[in-house]
Amino acid sequence: xxxxxxxxxxxxxxxxxxxxxxxxxxxxxxxxxxxxxxxxxxxxxxxxxxxxxxxxxxxxxxxxxxxxxxxxxxxxxxxxxxxxxxxxxxxxxxxxxxxxxxxxxxxxxxxxxxxxxxxxxxxxxxxxxxxxxxxxxxxxxxxxxxxxxxxxxxxxxxxxxxxxxxxxxxxxxxxxxxxxxxxxxxxxxxxxxxxxxxxxxxxxxxxxxxxxxxxxxxxxxxxxxxxxxxxxxxxxxxxxxxxxxxxxxxxxxxxxxxxxxxxxxxxxxxxxxxxxxxxxxxxxxxxxxxxxxxxxxxxxxxxxxxxxxxxxxxxxxxxxxxxxxxxxxxxxxxxxxxxxxxxxxxxxxxxxxxxxxxxxxxxxxxxxxxxxxxxxxxxxxxxxxxxxxxxxxxxxxxxxxxxxxxxxxxxxxxxxxxxxxxxxxxxxxxxxxx
Numbered sequence: 383x384x385x386x387x388x389x390x391x392x393x394x395x396x397x398x399x400x401x402x403x404x405x406x407x408x409x410x411x412x413x414x415x416x417x418x419x420x421x422x423x424x425x426x427x428x429x430x431x432x433x434x435x436x437x438x439x440x441x442x443x444x445x446x447x448x449x450x451x452x453x454x455x456x457x458x459x460x461x462x463x464x465x466x467x468x469x470x471x472x473x474x475x476x477x478x479x480x481x482x483x484x485x486x487x488x489x490x491x492x493x494x495x496x497x498x499x500x501x502x503x504x505x506x507x508x509x510x511x512x513x514x515x516x517x518x519x520x521x522x523x524x525x526x527x528x529x530x531x532x533x534x535x536x537x538x539x540x541x542x543x544x545x546x547x548x549x550x551x552x553x554x555x556x557x558x559x560x561x562x563x564x565x566x567x568x569x570x571x572x573x574x575x576x577x578x579x580x581x582x583x584x585x586x587x588x589x590x591x592x593x594x595x596x597x598x599x600x601x602x603x604x605x606x607x608x609x610x611x612x613x614x615x616x617x618x619x620x621x622x623x624x625x626x627x628x629x630x631x632x633x634x635x636x637x638x639x640x641x642x643x644x645x646x647x648x649x650x651x652x653x654x655x656x657x658x659x660x661x662x663x664x665x666x667x668x669x670x671x672x673x674x675x676x677x678x679x680x681x682x683x684x685x686x687x688x689x690x691x692x693x694x695x696x697x698x699x700x701x702x703x704x705x706x707x708x709x710x711x712x713x714x715x716x717x718x719x720x721x722x723x724x725x726x727x728x729x730x731x732x733x734x735x736x737x738x739x740x741x742x743x744x745x746x747x748x749x750x751x752x753x754x755x756x757x758x759x760x761x762x763x764x765x766x767x768x769x770x771x772x773x774x775x776x777x778x779x780x781x782x783x784x785x786x787x788x789x790x791x792x793x794x795x796x797x798x799x800x801x802x803x804x805x806x807x808x809x810x811x812x813x814x815x816x
Contacts, residue, residue, distance in 0.1 A: 405763065406772045408746055417801050419788045420772045422564070422719060424628040427791035432685060435627065438675045442668060452667045454660045456483030456636065463674040464621075464636065473610035474617070474640035482655060483665040487594055487622050487635035488513050494590065494618065494637075495521040497654040498555070504590060505547060506558035507531050507539060509565050509722060509779035509787075514558060514592065526780050527554065533711050533724045533783065537568035541577055548585050557582045561605060562595040562717025565779050565787040567697075569603045569717035575611045582615050588648050589617040594635070595718040597626050597686060600694030603716035609640055616641045616648040623669060625719075626686070627676065634669035693719050696790045696798055703802040709813045715790065722776060724785035730757035733816035736768035736808060743767050758784035761812055769804045 406416045418426065425431075442448050455461065461478035469475050484490035495504065495517040504518050508528035515526040529544035531537045548554050559578060561570040570578075582589050591608035599605060608619050622635030642652045659665070676682055700721060701714045711724040738744050747767035751760055756777040765786075766772050776785040788805070792798040 402762070402766070402772055402774060405750060405766055409743070409767060409770065412740070412742055412746075414743070414770050416766070416770050416772055417792075417797070417804075418772045419792075419801065420774050422625065422789055422791065423630050424625075424719070424791050425630065427789070428793040429628065429689075429791070431627075431629075432681065434679060434681050435672075435676055438672055438679070439668070442671050442675075448668055448671060450667070452664050452670065454662075454664050455479070455656065456481065456665060457667065457670040460670045460673050461636075463677075464638070467677075468607075468609055468638060471607060471610050473607070474612050476609075476638055476640060480639040480642065481636055482659050483634065483636045483670055484659070485635075485665045486624065486633035487592070487620050489633070489665075490620055490635055490637050491592075492517050493655055493658055494651075497651060497658065501553050502555040503527050503551070503553045504556035504558050505529055505544070505551075505554050507560060507563065509776055509781040509783065511560055511564045511592070512779060514560070515780040518558075527551065528780055531563070531566060531568065533566075533713060533722075536713055537563065537566040537722070538571075538574060539578070541574070541581070544578070545581055548581065548587070554585070554587065556588050556590050558590045558592065559608065560592040561608070562598065562603075564592075564595065564718050565720050565774075565776070566713070566722045567715025567718050567720050567790075568713070569599060569605045572606050572611070575606065575608070579608075579611050579613065579615055583613070586645075587615075588645070588651075589615055591617060591619045593619050594622050594625050596621070598690060598693065598719065599717045600690045601697060601714070601716050605717065609638070612640050614641055614644055616645050618652075623673065629669060632669035633666060634673075692793070693790055696792070696795075697721070699795070699798060700788070700790065700802050703799070703806055707806055707809055710785070710809060719790040720787055721790060722779075722785060722787045724776065724783050725758065725761075729813055730761065730784055731816065732757065732760065734760070734764075734812050735815050736764040736812055737815075738768045756784065758786060762786055764812060765805070765808045769808050771801060771804055771808070773805075 402420055410416050461481040465476050465478050491513050500522050505527045506514050508530055519526045530540040532540050596607055617640040619638040624630040639652045642649050697715050704712050709726050709729040715721045750763045758775040758777050762773055762775045773786040773788050776783050
């Protein structure tokens with residue numbers, strides 16, 4: 383072409399969570415069953431939607447109005463409902479005009495970073511959720527700026543690391559908090575959230591809070607929403623139903639603006655997001671209509687409690703299997719439905735391998751392994767090829783740590799135990815292979 387078509391930032395758009403699926407499909411074509419622990423889709427892991435939720439959706443489908451456009455920001459009644467739910471927490475107060483619906487949080491995330499000037503940076507956690515880190519890096523035409531989550535301190539953020547990076551990088555304008563965290567499953571204590579908001583206030587930043595998992599807590603964990611902590615600091619909260627109902631195929635998420643009038647630049651960002659949604663006309667209407675009907679149904683709170691407890695029980699099973707395995711650092715989880723397992727320093731090398739009795743499997747596996755590949759990715763590819771278990775390397779989460787992320791979603795307890803015992807055996811076999 384007469385000019386370059388792709389920006390330098392496009393090189394930062396990576397999503398190994400789905401990218402590894404291509405490798406899994408190669409194994410499946412040989413008739414091998416693959417256990418997909420790479421992506422947070424409860425439906426794919428045998429979760430059954432309750433009949434009362436299906437009934438609500440069927441009734442909505444019988445209403446002709448369901449099929450038309452809605453307001454560009456989203457269904458007014460649903461936005462009013464969500465604003466009231468937020469305001470009942472007695473924190474930052476909003477109204478329906480402070481809420482915009484998007485076609486999933488991936489859509490919202492890309493829009494937020496898209497409308498920042500390239501020199502304005504948002505610092506986020508590492509390990510990082512790929513959609514945030516890739517979108518932020520792509521907008522800036524540069525690698526992501528991150529603060530460390532510490533595996534030796536329950537994956538809590540290193541606040542001194544965060545403070546120093548903000549202090550000495552004046553281009554940082556925003557602070558990303560993912561609570562509960564993906565990929566680690568860590569839940570932020572209230573005092574840590576307060577300290578992070580204080581840092582944002584000190585350095586005149588806005589807070590970007592991804593709270594898609596805010597109601598998925600278990601094993602005694604509690605956490606407050608950012609609205610209850612934020613005070614007068616400008617902030618955007620990101621929420622949705624894909625993980626909570628769960629209805630990932632709905633592609634339905636929304637943002638809530640807090641204290642938008644406190645800073646003119648932040649107000650301009652909020653206005654840009656509103657204008658961008660107007661150009662698209664609106665987001666998908668059906669899931670928006672369902673939100674008040676489902677959340678206010680008398681079965682909803684008991685249903686969520688049961689589902690959360692089941693995730694917590696699976697977390698305990700995984701802990702029983704993997705705690706004490708030599709060569710890894712393991713932390714139990716308390717929120718979301720992921721766990722990130724880290725290899726101890728120095729235990730991985732490029733000569734380690736898992737061997738299959740099937741020569742075709744070994745041939746495919748060896749074709750995946752290239753010089754210079756991250757050592758945790760080599761392990762992940764060996765585990766996939768030989769054990770049929772698909773996980774995601776931690777190095778793909780914008781981290782210098784080596785390890786892998788799993789999900790806590792398998793609802794068949796027998797399969798769950800099989801998967802994680804195979805992971806345990808895979809670690810032991812791999813680390814002693816060379």
